[in-house]
Amino acid sequence: MSVSALKVDVSIAQPFVVAGTPFTLTTTFENNHEGNIEVLQLSYHVPFQVQWVGEQAYRNRFEETRSNFLKRAFLSHRAWRAGVSAPGAGMVWGDGKTDYNTAVFTLVPGESGTYSFSAVVRRWLFAAGGDLVFPGQVKYRYNGEIHHHTFQVRFTLRPPLLANCIGAIVGSVVGPVASGLRDQGPTFFSSVGVAFIAGVTLTAILSVVAVIYSSRKTGEAQPIITVEDFWGGLLVGFLVGFLGSDFFGKLVPIGAVG
Secondary structure, eight states, rough: OOOOOOOEEEEEEESEEEEEOOOEEEEEEEEEEOOEEEEEEEEOOTTTTTTEOHHHHHHHHHHHHTOOOHHHHHHHGGGGGBBOOOOTTOOEEEESSSSSSOOEEEEEETOOEEEEEEEEOOTTTOOOOOEEEEEEEEEEETTTTEEEEEEEEEEEEOOHHHHHHHHHHHHHHHHHHHHHHHHHHHGGGOOOHHHHHHHHHHHHHHHHHHHHTTTTOOOSSSSSSSSSSSHHHHHHHHHHHHHHHHHHHSSGGGGGGO
16 A cells, blocks of 8 residues: 555534634544554644644643632633744644654554644734635654655634624714715714714614624525625725615615524
8 A cells, every 4th residue: 555545634623713713623644554653743834824722831821710710700711822822833743853753643554543733813803704724744654664744724714703893883983974074074073962972873783783694694585795804894884874774774674684
């Protein structure tokens, strides 16, 4: 059998990566050789916007919160911040020396092994959707010789819905201001009062509803536009604030909601 007969599969638990939310990348090795193999090292070239999380630093930070209820309630879900790498730093698991004397595990023919590590895209507010590409390499020993198996995996990156909603809120303020300046000119600022604040609040609520509806990608009722990130949310908020409830009605047909 060919010495390249090492199967590598990489997966994440969710359908796509959400910026700002840690995800776990699991690499599975399957030995399709006729003899034993020794997996020596796994390495990834990590995209610049991604930071992988050091497991030991994460555990230490998490343990610090266990003795205090308040710390556990407010900090445990952010314990990963203590162990993040520099942006784009490569991830290496196994013997980093050139002699590769130490194997991380040995697989008999037909056997599989896995290794998982966590990573995160920390910049979430202005994150744009796209693809994250992870080129990887496995070094292993077979019949006394060291071989290299290279591969590449690609995942979809999406901003969180919160970023879209924040953009909508910002746009819902800018839109009414632009509309007021168009209609009243410089005198608009002297007329700003409670009514304007109430109108902006209503616009913000409608904009967030429109963004949430427009972010839906499944179901029988499909939106006429889709909002992908902060800037898309800002545009929706601006248009709702500038054009009024008629534009909101075009985005969110009330009979189609649900």
